[in-house]
Amino acid sequence: MSDYQLFLASTTNGRKITVLVELLNIQSKVEIITIDLAKKQQKEDWFLKINPNGKIPALASKDSSNPFYLSESNAILQFLVSKYDTENKFSYPVNSNNYFKTLELSLFQVSALAPVQGKIFGVIRNLLHLSESDVNDLYTEIKRVYQVLEDILKSNNTGFLVGDKLTIAEVFVLPWIEKAAFSKIDLTQFPLLNDLLKRSLQVPEIAKGLAY
Incomplete structure (x- = not known):
């Protein structure tokens, strides 16, 4: 049960x-x-x-x-x-530095990534009607946010957003960057982020979860 x-x-x-x-x-x-x-x-x-x-x-x-x-x-x-996840296969021990880096990324995703890309979804689906200038501002901001993620990957230099393994840090952002093409965002401008998505989609569990 x-x-x-x-x-x-x-x-x-x-x-x-x-x-x-x-x-x-x-x-x-x-x-x-x-x-x-x-x-x-x-x-x-x-x-x-x-x-x-x-x-x-x-x-x-x-x-x-x-x-x-x-x-x-x-x-x-x-x-x-x-x-x-008591063995911390996809997370880090509470109170470790990487635990708080994961928390930091969680808050960044909620406060910076989701609001902007969510509005872009609305524009594309004709649920949100904005001026051309406002739409351009959205794309300027989403590219900035994607660049922040790119810079995090570059700084971490492990292929992952936090630490040296796939964790919920990736889970926070993968459903969003997986919709980059739908959002008319050229993910090839962010090669490390693009590579993270490609590698993640090769994990059967991730591919199945994203197909829900």
Whole structure:
């Protein structure tokens, strides 16, 4: 019997979770429930009890005697590795320098990458209508953000964003950079980031998680 329910949809934030579930091989530990965003299931009363913010992803424990709910994709990722990555295969020990570098990247992804590329998604899908100047500003900013990631890879010089192995640091950003072409971002301008994506897509668990 699974320990937790994961409420997801096929979005960049949803695919972060499915990638980690595959990497940790915890399909038996979590029950994935797909939320129909078009029908606004995430705004229904039952879901708002799980996440009052009305957004996916969200996590709920199956232990009725000790209810626990968690939202925000990167918080859920951190929770899952704390529960199921006890050998730190895809994370770093709490209080280590690389643990805090991972936290730093998590906050950067949420505050810098997601808002800008999310708006670009909206423009491309005709859900967000901006002036040509505003769209140009978005692309100037997203290229700056991608360059920051490129510079992190260059400085780290291991092929990875934090430390010397594939971790949730990559999981934070992979669903976003995997959508670079859709976002009309030329990833070849960022060769280290482009290489990271290509190598990551060769990992079967990552490819499967991103296909959700």
